[in-house]
Amino acid sequence: MKVVLLGNxxxxxIVRWAxxxxxxxxxxxxxxxxTCGLDFDSRVKLHKLSIMAPWGYMFGVFSLRGILRKIKPDIIxxxxxxxYGLLARLSGFKPLLLSIWGSDVYAFPRKSKFHRYFLKENLKAATAIASTSQCxxxxxxxxxxxxxxxxxxxxxxxTHFILDDRFRGDDVVIGTVKSLKSIYGIDILLDAFSKVLNYFNGKRSLRLEITGGGPDLNILKEQAVHLGISEKVIFNGPVNHDDIPRILNGMDVYVALSREESFGVAALEASSCEKPVxxxxxxxLAEVTVEGVTGFVVPKDNPQAASEAIIKLVQDASLRKNMGRAGREHxxxxxxxxxxxxxxLEVYRCAIAIHKER
Structure with a gap:
């Protein structure tokens, strides 16, 4: 099968798919x-459009059509x-599988009626749609x-995200790996952790580790100072994806309190490392978490509910272990x-068959 991936x-x-x-x-x-600046397999053939994004989404179509004529792929x-949905639509090539990612269907159409119509036409032009989650x-x-x-x-x-106790210390570590943006609820996590510290009142050695970069870093650091918990909170900054298993294995409990999330891959990576979530x-997030089995699902924007779930896991090491093992199995x-x-691969075959039937 010959496939053209159109993406960043x-x-x-994109690197993982390719x-x-x-x-x-x-x-x-x-x-x-x-620019294709990441570590692609040498067998992946890379083609850079003559016009770069964002203008390339429209005016790169002539370059794209020339590339497609040479490659003659089975599917794009x-x-x-x-x-990239617009670029694919303008190319006129079929069969076209359009993979949606999250903000493109959540945030983009909220900008205006024009953005909504624009997205609708891109979806309509596809032979089929691929989504990482039901939601x-x-x-x-x-x-x-x-x-x-x-x-x-x-x-x-x-095989990469697997339990490794070499990175564990004496503290009970609560952690997350997320971009530092409001949508991901790091502020709620700080509020919840403050409540957890108040509950134990120094009787347990606790630490919160926040891994990731983003525009809200200084605001979140100020919040930690205001809450009086800054000495118990570590901001690790952004890390390479290959380092995330090490980060996760230094945690006892993984927490993700996003206000919106299209697919909970970070929670699954934690579960794969046998961490309760x-x-x-x-x-x-709720779609990939089995409530009461692989972790706890709590209401959005509710630090009290989050703190109560975290406290249960801090207090009970066997519960942490059992939920972690269940998460790995999941x-x-x-x-x-x-x-x-x-x-x-099966979806590619189906999309090709759908196109042939038209």
Whole structure:
């Protein structure tokens, strides 16, 4: 099979799809309006459009058409429904599988009626839609109800994300790996952790580790000072994806209190490392967490509920261990990376068949 991936060559997720597909014997061509600066498998063929993003989303179509004429792919898979979705639509190439990511169907259409219409036309032009989660597929259907929608979860490399106790210390560590943006509820996590510290009142040695960069760093540091917990909070800053298993294995409890989340891959990575999770009921997180089994699901914007769930796990080491093991089993049963590749390859075959039937 010959596949053209149309997407951001600087995205770790695009790299994983490209490298994963080529490992399965697929001839993969990545066409991008961004610089391809990451570690692609040497077998992935890289093509940079003559005009870069954002103008490349429209005016790069002439360069794209020339590339497609030379490659003659079996299918084009555009990643991100707004910018690259437009570029794919303008190319006129079919079959087209449009992979939606999250903010393209949640935030983008909220900007204006024009943005909503723009997205609708991109979805409508696709042969089929691929969504990493059921909840995101539902969100897309509110923009345009496509006949052919497939769920293609972004799985976890379970051999990379695995329990490793070498990174554990004496403190009970609560942690998260998230961008420091309001949508991800780091402020709620700080409030919840403050309540946890007040509950134990120095009787347990606790620490909060926040890994990730973003525009709210200084605001969050000020909040920690205001709450009087700054000495117990560590901001690790951004890290390479390869370092995340080490970060997760230094935690006892993983917490994600996002206000909105299209798919909870970070929570799954924690589960794969046998860490119990406390997540908000943002749809993408709740979808991948088995309440009371792999962790606890709490209401959004509710630091009290989050603190109560964290306290339960801090108090009970056997509960942490049992939930962690259940989380690992959950990942192995439903969310491995190899399973994700199986699903995507089958979706490609289905989209090609749908196009041929038209």
């Amino acid at each position: 060559g600087n995205s770790v997720h 490298n994963g597909l080529v490992s399965r014997g697929v001839e993969v061509h990545l066409v991008s309006a961004h 898979n555009a990643h991100y429904a707004s910018g 995101m597929a539902v969100a897309a259907s509110k923009i345009y109800k496509h006949r052919h929608v497939f769920i293609t979860p972004f799985g976890v490399n379970e 406390v997540v908000s009921d943002a749809e993408g 990942v192995l049963n439903r969310y491995t990376w190899e399973h994700s590749l199986d699903v995507m």
